Amino acid sequence: MKIRLPLILVLVTGIVGALPFIIPHGIAQSFDNEFRNSILRIIAAFSLVLGVGSIVRHHTYKIKWKRENWQYSWILLISLVITSIIGLFGGIEGTGALPTSVRGFSFDIQTIFVYMAIPLGATMFAMLSFFMASAAYRAFRARNFEATLLLIAAFIMMLGSVPLSSYIFPRLPGFAEWILTVPNTAAKRGMGFGIALGSLATSLKIILGIERGWLGGTK
Amino acid sequence: MNVATNPWIWVSAILTLGIFSFLYKENPFYRVCEHLFVGISNGYSITFVWHRVLMPALIDPVAQGQRLWLIPIAIVGALYFTRFIPKVSWLVRIPIAIVMGYGAGASIPRAIDASIVQQVRATIITRSTFESVYNGIWAVVILVGVIATISYFFFSRERKGIFKPLSYTGIIFIMLGFGASFGYTVMARISLLIGRLTFLLRDWLGLIR
Known part of the structure; x- marks a missing residue:
């Protein structure tokens, strides 16, 4: 029961997922639309419980057992609770039951997202440019012909993307564009076939119950 | 300022x-x-x-x-909560099975269509490809590159004969592709960095316009 029921469900829903592409009839299409937009959407929404639950549990344990840097877990939990309360009761545009504006100063969820989450995320990714440059400096050595090709392609792409390059070599932006649209497309397309066949095989293995890693054990 | x-x-x-x-x-x-x-x-x-x-x-x-009828669906979704109750934690497999089964099933025809059929169609050379000479030449280069790249990842045969130079050509295309992807990613990160610096210097400190 604990194993067989999920395996039967995965087989049935797998067939349901693939059928609308094989049966283009209106009934099959509208059933697929309803299944995707109502049933699956609702069930998938609840999966957030797993992510948030795991984070809360991890940081609660960290605080309870005073693990290394446990103090910061308070910041995470408090910010999570405050943001959730503001968002759930204040509404997305601050139109909910909870007032999210005091004397013209608004602190609704959208404002928090724009002025806190977006700068934090953008800076986090912007900082990657420094680490990529440092990693590239250490790893990229023109040891052989292939490594030199990679280096040159990367250099041309980077130089060709800045306006200054067209003043130095007028044809460089065009050449960078060519690398991106011709050799890059060929390599990506060739690898894409392998990736597609791999994902096909994995999907079939999941539907047929050969791949059972997602069950999280056999008990 | x-x-x-x-x-x-x-x-x-x-x-x-x-x-x-x-x-x-x-x-x-x-x-x-x-x-x-x-x-x-x-x-x-x-x-x-x-x-x-x-x-x-x-x-x-x-x-x-x-x-x-959405109430039982919500109950199925709520089974995700059982992950945190050890005695009935196996019930979490039910919503996971539904979402993953549908995802796997729907991805099969999509992968065949978008990643195989459409890509083969885009690679095939026809007479209309040569309506523009440059487009025709680059289409041939792409075709050679695709075959060479695939041959590089074909490990079921020893690399000798025609297979050896073909797979080596594949490495050249792959290196150019990786280099281009790397350069493109670095530039995307740099543009984010410029965005953050612009924010600090213009929006916050008002040092630049």
Whole structure:
């Protein structure tokens, strides 16, 4: 029961997922639309419980057992609770039951997202440019012909993307564009076939119950 | 110099500097910002799922007495909570099975169509490909590149004869592709960095226009 029921469900829903592409009839299409937009959407929404639950549990344990840097877990939990309360009761545009504006100063969820989450995320990714440059400096050595090709392609792409390059070599932006649209497309397309066949095989293995890693054990 | 008076701009600027402080070394200021980011992002996700998915798709119609058949669906979704109750934690496999089964099933025809059929169609050379001479030449280069790249990943045969230079040509295409992808990714990160620096110097400190 604990194993067989999920395996039967995965087989049935797998067939349901693939059928609308094989049966283009209106009934099959509208059933697929309803299944995707109502049933699956609702069930998938609840999966957030797993992510948030795991984070809360991890940081609660960290605080309870005073693990290394446990103090910061308070910041995470408090910010999570405050943001959730503001968002759930204040509404997305601050139109909910909870007032999210005091004397013209608004602190609704959208404002928090724009002025806190977006700068934090953008800076986090912007900082990657420094680490990529440092990693590239250490790893990229023109040891052989292939490594030199990679280096040159990367250099041309980077130089060709800045306006200054067209003043130095007028044809460089065009050449960078060519690398991106011709050799890059060929390599990506060739690898894409392998990736597609791999994902096909994995999907079939999941539907047929050969791949059972997602069950999280056999008990 | 025209320093911002909006308190939210100050909050953004302090958080930006907090993350950038990691470039010096790992420090408490960075750690606070990092944990704040995870907390706020999760809080926003909860809000978004509640207001944009659960309210319109489930709670509103059921509260109006319509689509009552969604109640058992919600119960199936709620089985995700059983993950945290050891005795019945196996029940979490039911919603996972439904979502994953559908995803796997739907991805099979999509992968065949988008990643195989359409890509083969785009690679095939026809007479119309040569309507423009340059387009025709580059189409031939792409065709050779695709075959060479595939041959490089074909490990079921020893690399000798025609197979050897073909797979070597594949490496050349792959290296050019990886180099281009790397350069493109670096430039995307650089543009983000420019965005953050512009924010600090223009929106916060008012040093540039």
